[in-house]
């Protein structure tokens with residue numbers, strides 16, 4: 220049996236007493252690439268942050284690699300790319316330095332980087348197509364390239380699970396393609412991915428399953444739904460996971 224990497228069981232999360240996730244259950248198993256979809260404010264980032272133990276559940280449970288997230292200590296097994304961090308703004312660090320920071324959880328701050336660290340950084344830069352920019356200050360990169368730098372930083376830690384919050388939002392097409400290729404390599408190596416997305420674009424072929432969050436519940440868990448405008452396609456399988464009040468346009472009803 221494929222081991223469970225993430226489980227959420229009847230997860231409830233609220234801010235200031237206002238419920239955001241009302242009753243969410245899901246399981247992600249090793250080697251899956253799962254997209255979390257849903258309208259703005261539906262709770263996608265909150266779900267990701269609850270999975271990482273960054274926001275507390277008011278009820279329910281989360282496990283990572285079979286351990287309750289509260290007691291999870293093996294953070295080197297997880298790579299996290301938060302939403303719109305902005306690696307570059309005002310930071311004089313080079314691309315290679317930012318990516319090398321992704322090794323810290325593995326080697327600790329006191330030990331100087333060794334050959335394995337240097338190789339992991341080089342491999343992560345290659346995976347996202349930024350090898351030729353390694354020595355450039357991050358601030359000189361485009362927004363998409365900065366986002367790729369953050370993804371490389373997560374990859375450099377050689378995690379088993381990658382969690383990414385809107386990794387391709389506002390990212391140029393070339394960076395989206397590079398990211399899709401990096402994800403494919405990561406999963407070929409046995410990695411598991413959970414990512415939040417608004418539009419899948421070039422990521423679409425890499426995604427194996429979609430979870431649609433709607434009004435604090437999982438409205439759909441299964442095949443990747445087609446976005447609006449694809450209903451006439453001959454292979455359209457009529458997956459309509461959205462609720463009746465969901466605004467049209469993202470994963471719209473026909």
Ligand SMILES: Nc1ncnc2c1ncn2[C@@H]1O[C@H](COP(=O)(O)OP(=O)(O)OP(=O)(O)O)[C@@H](O)[C@H]1O
Pocket residue numbers: 234235239257258259260261262263264265266
């Ligand atoms: N730290 C917080 N404190 C209070 N309310 C919050 C906090 N974080 C998020 N919220 C609220 O919770 C709801 C869900 O937010 P969340 O960021 O999880 O949604 P999302 O689906 O990721 O949205 P988007 O697609 O716009 O990024 C929103 O109404 C948001 O305003």
